[in-house]
Structures are given as C-alpha cells and as structure tokens.
Amino acid sequence: MIGEKNIEEMNLLRNKEVINFQKVIYIFLLFVLIFSMCNYLIKGIFKTILGFNVDFVTYYSAARVIKYGEKLYDNTVLLKIQRESGLPESEGPMPYLYPPLFAVLMLPFTFMNYTFAKNLWLFLNQAFLMGALVFTWYSAKDKISCIELIFLLFLLLNFAPIFSNLNLGQVSILIFLLVASSFYLFKKRKDFWTGVLLAFATMFKITPGLLIVYFLWKKEYRVFFSALFSLIILSLLSIVLVGIETNYFYITKILLPLARSRIPHPSNQSYLGFFLRLFSNSDFANTLSIAASLITLMLAGFCCRKKVDRSDFRFNLEFSLVITAIFLISRVTWEHHLVWLLFPFITILVYLTEMRKIFLLVALAFSYAFIALQFNYIDPRLAKGIFILAMSPRMYGVLILYWLLVYTLLIFKNEKKKDMLPGIKY
Structure with a gap:
C-alpha cells in the first residue's frame, strides 16, 4: 500500500511538472506574440502612416494621369501632376513602370484626397494579407489549431518583406492574394477562375505569368487556356481604355528594357x-x-x-x-x-x-x-x-x-x- 501511494504521488508530481512546463511554454509564446504584434504595429502600420509611400504616390499619380487624359509614361507629366495635386515629392520624377491597366484600376483612389487614399490602401493591404494567408493555409489543411495559429501569426508579424510592401505602398500583397486564391480554387477544381486570377496577377506584374507556364507544364490545359484567354481580354480592354500607343510603349520601352x-x-x-x-x-x-x-x-x-x-x-x-x-x-x-x-x-x-x-x-x-x-x-x-x-x-x-x-x-x-x-x- 505504501509503495502504491508513493507511485501515485510520483505520478501526480510528474503531471504537475508537465502542466507547469506547458504553462511556461504558453506564457513564453504569449510574450513572443505580444512582441511580434508591437513589432508589426511599429514597423508596418505607424511607419507607413507617417512615412513617404513612394510607390503608392506613383500609382496615385499615374491614375490621375489617366483621369486627365495625359501620357501615362511621360515622367514630366507625372511630376507635374504630382506637384499640382500636392503629393509628396521624391528627388525627381518617379517613373511608372507597371502595365497601363493597373493605373486604370487605381482610378477610384483619385476621387479621394491623397492622405485618405494612402490610409485606405494600407487598410486594404491588411485585408489582402489576411485573405492570402487564409487561402494559403486552407489549400493545405482543413483546420488550424491554437499553436498553429500562433506560429502563423509569428511568421506574418515579423516578415520584413511585408514591412517593405506597406512602407512603400506596394502592390505585391494584392498579387500574393491573387496567387494564393488561384491555387486554392485550383485545388477546388475551379479551373476557369484559377486562370482568370492568374491573368489579373500577370496584368499587375509580369512574373506571375511563370505560374501560368507551370500549369502548361503540368498539362492543366483548362487553367492555361483560361489564363491565356483572360490575358487577351484584359489586353484588349487595356487598349480600349488607354489606347494602343500607350500599351505598345509599355511593351517596347519599359517591359523589354527591364528584361535586359x-x-x-x-x-x-x-x-x-x-x-x-x-x-x-x-x-x-x-x-x-x-x-x-x-x-x-x-x-x-x-x-x-x-x-x-x-x-x-x-x-x-x-x-x-x-x-x-x-x-x-x-x-x-x-x-x-x-x-x-x-x-x-x-x-x-x-x-x-x-x-x-x-x-x-x-x-x-x-x-x-x-x-x-x-x-x-x-x-x-x-x-x-x-x-x-x-x-x-x-x-x-x-x-x-x-x-x-x-x-x-x-x-x-x-x-x-x-x-x-x-x-x-x-
């Protein structure tokens, strides 16, 4: 009986030690998460609000150029509109190096003052990021545990490329959302919409086009032809909205030189x-x-x-x-x-x-x-x-x-x- 009591007491002691160790781990993870959240708020949010979002200034200026019917890829026009609109200035004109259709899609922001538009873009980027992470995770697993959520937040809240995106006012987070959601839809066998989203991502920046090539390599022809058809439609839409000369200039004077x-x-x-x-x-x-x-x-x-x-x-x-x-x-x-x-x-x-x-x-x-x-x-x-x-x-x-x-x-x-x-x- 005495031996059995000793064994029970030892088991209880071990269980208490395990519980105490788990508490220490959870407290440590909580502190790490709090630190990460503070890090994100300082480097991602406050720095963006107070800083000079050089790329968003370019997007905003380019959209105004489209609005006023001026030449999109003329740096002097960009700088002129930037100054007339009272936008922050860098050292000289900031060239717009994106496809014409992206400037058209940014037009709604020109109906707001710059400060409100910049902060709205920051808010939208948080939504884009959350959406991209949800699509990424649920492409791999059906559910998420508390520990997995903590690790996911740690990855997110300390990731320097996110801070760069937010501080510059970049569009890469939106492209990430399009890429992640396209793959999620592919796993759900929604081939048409997979191709459409990849085409939109490619119209923002050229590099997602390599993912379309990947689907061709895998003989996923419905995805490939959906993306190809969508690219043709978007290209025609771009020509209708901004003219063939602007699109030709982008391909010959911006895209090809960038490739070299x-x-x-x-x-x-x-x-x-x-x-x-x-x-x-x-x-x-x-x-x-x-x-x-x-x-x-x-x-x-x-x-x-x-x-x-x-x-x-x-x-x-x-x-x-x-x-x-x-x-x-x-x-x-x-x-x-x-x-x-x-x-x-x-x-x-x-x-x-x-x-x-x-x-x-x-x-x-x-x-x-x-x-x-x-x-x-x-x-x-x-x-x-x-x-x-x-x-x-x-x-x-x-x-x-x-x-x-x-x-x-x-x-x-x-x-x-x-x-x-x-x-x-x-």
Whole structure:
C-alpha cells in the first residue's frame, strides 16, 4: 500500500511538472506574440502612416494621369501632376513602370484626397494579407489549431518583406492574394477562375505569368487556356481604355528594357544582382546568372515532372517550388516581392511538422531568418572584400528554401494514407 501511494504521488508530481512546463511554454509564446504584434504595429502600420509611400504616390499619380487624359509614361507629366495635386515629392520624377491597366484600376483612389487614399490602401493591404494567408493555409489543411495559429501569426508579424510592401505602398500583397486564391480554387477544381486570377496577377506584374507556364507544364490545359484567354481580354480592354500607343510603349520601352536590365544594387536579391555585385564584368556576371537560372529551372522542371492528382499535397509543394524559383531567376527581385514566399513557407512548414522532420525544420528556420530579419544589408561599407557577401541575405534565404523544397519533393512519398499525414488535406 505504501509503495502504491508513493507511485501515485510520483505520478501526480510528474503531471504537475508537465502542466507547469506547458504553462511556461504558453506564457513564453504569449510574450513572443505580444512582441511580434508591437513589432508589426511599429514597423508596418505607424511607419507607413507617417512615412513617404513612394510607390503608392506613383500609382496615385499615374491614375490621375489617366483621369486627365495625359501620357501615362511621360515622367514630366507625372511630376507635374504630382506637384499640382500636392503629393509628396521624391528627388525627381518617379517613373511608372507597371502595365497601363493597373493605373486604370487605381482610378477610384483619385476621387479621394491623397492622405485618405494612402490610409485606405494600407487598410486594404491588411485585408489582402489576411485573405492570402487564409487561402494559403486552407489549400493545405482543413483546420488550424491554437499553436498553429500562433506560429502563423509569428511568421506574418515579423516578415520584413511585408514591412517593405506597406512602407512603400506596394502592390505585391494584392498579387500574393491573387496567387494564393488561384491555387486554392485550383485545388477546388475551379479551373476557369484559377486562370482568370492568374491573368489579373500577370496584368499587375509580369512574373506571375511563370505560374501560368507551370500549369502548361503540368498539362492543366483548362487553367492555361483560361489564363491565356483572360490575358487577351484584359489586353484588349487595356487598349480600349488607354489606347494602343500607350500599351505598345509599355511593351517596347519599359517591359523589354527591364528584361535586359542589369542592376547591381544590393536591393536586387536575384541571382543576377548577386553576381553583378561580385564581379565587375557585367557580361560575365550575366552569363553566370543565366547558367544558374537554367539549372534552377531544369531542376524545378524535373521535380515537377510527375503527373499527380491535384488533391495530392505534392501539388502544393511543386507550386511553392515554382514561386521560390521565380525570385531567383528574375532579373530584379526587390525585398517587397518576397511577400509571396509566405505561401511556400506555410506549405512546407505544414508538411515538415506533420512528418516531424526536425533537421529540415531547422533549415527552414534559417531560411526564414535570412528573409525576415531586418538589418542594413545595403550599407555601402559592406561593398568591400569578403563583406560583399553579406549584401545578399534575402537571396541566401530564398536559395535555402528552394533546395529544401527540391529535397522534400525528391523524397516525397506519393502516399495518401491518413495515418501517414493525418493533418494534411488530400
């Protein structure tokens, strides 16, 4: 009897210790979440409200140019309207480098004063971001636990590309929403609307067009032709609304030169930007970038070669790999572009936690840290000797994520037993 009492007391003691440990963990997570929320409010919200949203100023000015029937891509006209409207000014005219149709879609903001329009855009971006995260998560899982929600909020509230988007007044969060929702609809077998949303994303920026090519590679022809048809309709609409000359000017004088651009600035975190900073010979750097891009694309194509049902989680991983590859091979990858990476981060996090692959989770944490943490990597003092390697942290993070996805796809078991991946959606 005495022995049984001792055992019961020991069990009770162990249970209390477990409960106390759980309380400590929950309190720690609560403090982390509070810190993250404060971080987001300061760097994402207050800094945006008080700061100079250079890209939104450009969108707003371009929409006014359309409203007044002036030449959209004339920098002197942009600067003139900017000054006449009492908008904040940068050092010289801020060129508008987006498709004409995007300026048309921004027209409703011109019926408001700039300050109200800027704050409304900030509010809308919060909604876009929440929507993108919901579509991303529910493309992978049917439900979310309290712990998963805390981790999701941590990813969101400390992600530097989000702060860059908000501070600049950028459109990348809206594109992220279109990309995430298009994949969600694809999983739901809504092929027509998948193509439509990808076409809209491509009309804002060209890079989502590579996702359309991915669906062609996977022989998802209904998605591809829906996107192609939508692009044709949107292009015709753009010609009707702003004229064929403006659209021709955009393609020949803006889009094609951008495709040939060589920007060594540290803000460019693509392969090309990395090699241009390392080598003074831009032709040699460009050749290395093309070689690295071809290897990246061929490996991604190899990993995505299998024909799988869209309900298979492998599709989520493949789509994530293509998104990640886009930022490596692009001629220009600014920090704010990387907000899309929340899709692959969440996707592979779901998979690795279900499979309990601790080592790969550590690698994922390093990838996130390289991309999410803020420090002055564009400091010109780093552009000397070996320190120049410190000017490409975002690229390192993207590269780690890319290889993590490649490895995961190469070892991925095309298995649909619930006992293997109990939390993942099929």
